Amino acid sequence: MIKQLTYTTFLFCLFMGSHVFAKDFSVxxxxxxxxxxxxxxxxxxxxxxxxxxxERPLIPKIDGLTIQPVGSQNFQNVQIINGRxxxxxxxxxxxxxxxxKAGTFTIPGISVVIDSKTRATxxxxxxxxxxxxxxxxxxxxxxxxxxxxxxxxxxxQPVGSTSKAAMLKLSFxxxxxxxxxxxxxxxxxxxxxxxxxxxxTPPSFGGGSFTLPNLNFQPIQKTEIVDGVExxxxxxxxxxxxxxxxxxxxxxxxxxxxxxxxxxxxxxxMEGDFFDNFFNRGTANQDISLASDDQKIEVLPLxxxxxxxxxxxxxxxxKMDSTATPTTLVVGDPVTLKTVISGTGNFPQISAxxxxxxxxxxxxxxxxxxxxxxxxxxxxxxxxxxxxxxxDPSVKELPPVxxxxxxxxxxxxxxLSSPSVPLVVSSSGSTSSTSYQSANTxxxxxxxxxxxxxxxLVENKPLIGTTTHSLTxxxxxxxxxxxxxxPLAVWGIFLGLYLRRHKLxxxxxxxxxxxxxxxxxxxxxQMDHAAAKSDTQSFFQAARRAIQQVISEEQKCNPDSITLDxxxxxxxxxxxYKQVLVEIFETADMVSYSGxxxxxxxxxxxxxxxxxxxxxxxxxx
Amino acid sequence: xxxxxxxxxxxxxxxxxxxxxxxxxxxNTGIFQAANVDYLGGRYEDAIxxxxxxxxGQTFSPAIFFNLxxxxxxxxxxxxAIVNYERARYxxxxxxxxxxxxxxxxxxEQIARPDARWFLQYTVYLSPNQxxxxxxxxxxxxxxxGIARALKLNIPVALRKNxxxxxxxxxxxxxxxSGFYVLRKFQYAIVTKPETSMTLSPIPGSPLVxxxxxxxxxxxxxxxxxxxxxxxxxxxxxWVPQSSVENILIR
Numbered sequence: 075m076i077k078q079l080t081y082t083t084f085l086f087c088l089f090m091g092s093h094v095f096a097k098d099f100s101v102x103x104x105x106x107x108x109x110x111x112x113x114x115x116x117x118x119x120x121x122x123x124x125x126x127x128x129e130r131p132l133i134p135k136i137d138g139l140t141i142q143p144v145g146s147q148n149f150q151n152v153q154i155i156n157g158r159x160x161x162x163x164x165x166x167x168x169x170x171x172x173x174x175k176a177g178t179f180t181i182p183g184i185s186v187v188i189d190s191k192t193r194a195t196x197x198x199x200x201x202x203x204x205x206x207x208x209x210x211x212x213x214x215x216x217x218x219x220x221x222x223x224x225x226x227x228x229x230x231q232p233v234g235s236t237s238k239a240a241m242l243k244l245s246f247x248x249x250x251x252x253x254x255x256x257x258x259x260x261x262x263x264x265x266x267x268x269x270x271x272x273x274x275t276p277p278s279f280g281g282g283s284f285t286l287p288n289l290n291f292q293p294i295q296k297t298e299i300v301d302g303v304e305x306x307x308x309x310x311x312x313x314x315x316x317x318x319x320x321x322x323x324x325x326x327x328x329x330x331x332x333x334x335x336x337x338x339x340x341x342x343x344m345e346g347d348f349f350d351n352f353f354n355r356g357t358a359n360q361d362i363s364l365a366s367d368d369q370k371i372e373v374l375p376l377x378x379x380x381x382x383x384x385x386x387x388x389x390x391x392x393k394m395d396s397t398a399t400p401t402t403l404v405v406g407d408p409v410t411l412k413t414v415i416s417g418t419g420n421f422p423q424i425s426a427x428x429x430x431x432x433x434x435x436x437x438x439x440x441x442x443x444x445x446x447x448x449x450x451x452x453x454x455x456x457x458x459x460x461x462x463x464x465x466d467p468s469v470k471e472l473p474p475v476x477x478x479x480x481x482x483x484x485x486x487x488x489x490l491s492s493p494s495v496p497l498v499v500s501s502s503g504s505t506s507s508t509s510y511q512s513a514n515t516x517x518x519x520x521x522x523x524x525x526x527x528x529x530x531l532v533e534n535k536p537l538i539g540t541t542t543h544s545l546t547x548x549x550x551x552x553x554x555x556x557x558x559x560x561p562l563a564v565w566g567i568f569l570g571l572y573l574r575r576h577k578l579x580x581x582x583x584x585x586x587x588x589x590x591x592x593x594x595x596x597x598x599x600q601m602d603h604a605a606a607k608s609d610t611q612s613f614f615q616a617a618r619r620a621i622q623q624v625i626s627e628e629q630k631c632n633p634d635s636i637t638l639d640x641x642x643x644x645x646x647x648x649x650x651y652k653q654v655l656v657e658i659f660e661t662a663d664m665v666s667y668s669g670x671x672x673x674x675x676x677x678x679x680x681x682x683x684x685x686x687x688x689x690x691x692x693x694x695x
Numbered sequence: 696x697x698x699x700x701x702x703x704x705x706x707x708x709x710x711x712x713x714x715x716x717x718x719x720x721x722x723n724t725g726i727f728q729a730a731n732v733d734y735l736g737g738r739y740e741d742a743i744x745x746x747x748x749x750x751x752g753q754t755f756s757p758a759i760f761f762n763l764x765x766x767x768x769x770x771x772x773x774x775x776a777i778v779n780y781e782r783a784r785y786x787x788x789x790x791x792x793x794x795x796x797x798x799x800x801x802x803x804e805q806i807a808r809p810d811a812r813w814f815l816q817y818t819v820y821l822s823p824n825q826x827x828x829x830x831x832x833x834x835x836x837x838x839x840x841g842i843a844r845a846l847k848l849n850i851p852v853a854l855r856k857n858x859x860x861x862x863x864x865x866x867x868x869x870x871x872x873s874g875f876y877v878l879r880k881f882q883y884a885i886v887t888k889p890e891t892s893m894t895l896s897p898i899p900g901s902p903l904v905x906x907x908x909x910x911x912x913x914x915x916x917x918x919x920x921x922x923x924x925x926x927x928x929x930x931x932x933x934w935v936p937q938s939s940v941e942n943i944l945i946r
Contacts, residue, residue, distance in 0.1 A: 461728060531799060538759060541755060546946075549823070565845075
């Protein structure tokens, strides 16, 4: 509860402002710094404690000083000690003092009237010395005059004519180059130490056809004295590549933002970047766009005379060193050819040196690596590693490696050649000193023992070999089991056919049965056909033959031997069907001898009776 | 149908090991050679990246796995090296370089490998797929023999004997069994991260069973979330993060 009351009181006092604290007040004046140089500015602070709404006091005119109001800043300090709260509030009016001459100036007491009460400051002294630093610039080389910052109460300070806030210089080591040559260059950005660099883009280049330089690095920071003035310098050491011949005026450009000090001073105790930003008074930002002086260069064409056939565009001064390992190997084993090109020149244009003859060798695309030894990346070494595989045991040496380049200093082409490397190449079946084969050499132990002893692994295989696209075992593939089933199925089919045929060959009853069945089918068909044509003779002849087949099947005898008498004395037949068969036989005889004929209806009735009888008889057999 | 044709072609070619030469795409050969150059230059991470790009592109060969394993070994990643040596051995079980390096590195690191029983040592001379193909071939021969006999074709007397048919059938079954036996040896997983914690349950913070070393062979049993239940050679069971082990056979 007490805390809540205290907090409410605090807020109330805070918003009541000067009405609460204007009952008594004090006024003080201060100059920061009390001593300045000509060309600099000082800050006058009039602090009124006990009143936050006091009007800005008038400052009397002083010869040699320009005093301009900058702004006001209220302040409130609240302290709670042992539960008792005290509030210290007021306002500080800030003025900028710009001297126009050197000397000692006394600012008289400044009166402040609040609620009919008058308080005055003590007189204070400002000492202005002659300038010991270069005056602040207002212009930069190659850029328009800076303008005031919108919303800012101040403009950048006037400057002298002997120095600049910022400037840009471009320099080349020489004036004449060749097409394709890499030109080292230095770009320097000079900044007056009194100017703050806010933002800067990397330099760009114009005036000719060049490859873009690599500026993806931090510039070197240092100081340089130019015309007696010390500047902070950002230096880019880089290079550009020439593309075509001709005379060019190369120029470098740079853009950025600088902060020019406004010389305004802050209230006491408010120095530092935080308050600079808070008051927006430390510096005035201005855009700059600088261009260097034109640098004339001449780009010459490469001479055609004596140009080597293997010249690939390397220009500079280089050395070459080449090694090959191993030198004792088996046909098909790889040799690593390592070539190092070192020196100064256009390394990006350097391609891998070639062996003078690749006959009896299989070569692979080399890999390369560049290590710069300077900031501009035109000095260093480029290492090429190439796999070379001898394909013939007759190979005795690795041919020399050739590398051609144009030396702009000597103005001529130079071809470097490495010495040939002797090789001992044996056929794949013989032993050699390579790790794998030597392990199998009698007397040196097993390969495993050799590996363990030498603590090394059998080296990589040079060829990719047979490839596949799956590691899935066949046992997990459906098509494998289908394929396994195919021969079994085919075998099963043929086995079935074989067994059937074997059974037929060894079972006469079955053969006869099948034969009778076939004949029966034929006679029944003839019978049906005759019934359809009302051919009584043919109908009963076919019917009798069909019945003979059925009975012979039962009696296991020749069908032709079955007569009416056999049929009458046939046992085991159902009486009803037996009667039908007997009738057919008798009718057949009658038709055969008398020529009796029946109509189609009658024949169909016979046909149905015969089919039924035969079917039933065969069912019971 | 295409798979069947491939299989039949493969089956026939497998009779002549030197005859199987599936050509690799030129770009794969280029990547392989570039990786070899990186390896020779000591740029093992670059080499691994290139070899792995081939593997992730479903391009497998004994040489790719062997070189990848060598590179991992040189880079100090023993578990990864052993996984890839085993994969190389899966494709080319009799390659002396693969066997030598695998034996060397497992002995050097004192890592126990799943070994075949003495009477089944013969099985390691062929890969599982080679055993399966041999089984198929013997079955085809058995079926052909049976069909010829059924058709009473004029075949040599020796081939007409029942013993020949029995031998072929039993051979086919035996090869199938050998294939499955060898395949089991490749169905292990290998610990690829050093000091992998094996816990009682598949929950972070679960009680520790033991710590597995890089390169150890474990038998995967089942998985749960990001964990997999494994069994070590000394029959310890526990859960390890799936990212800490790698199956020999790529699914």
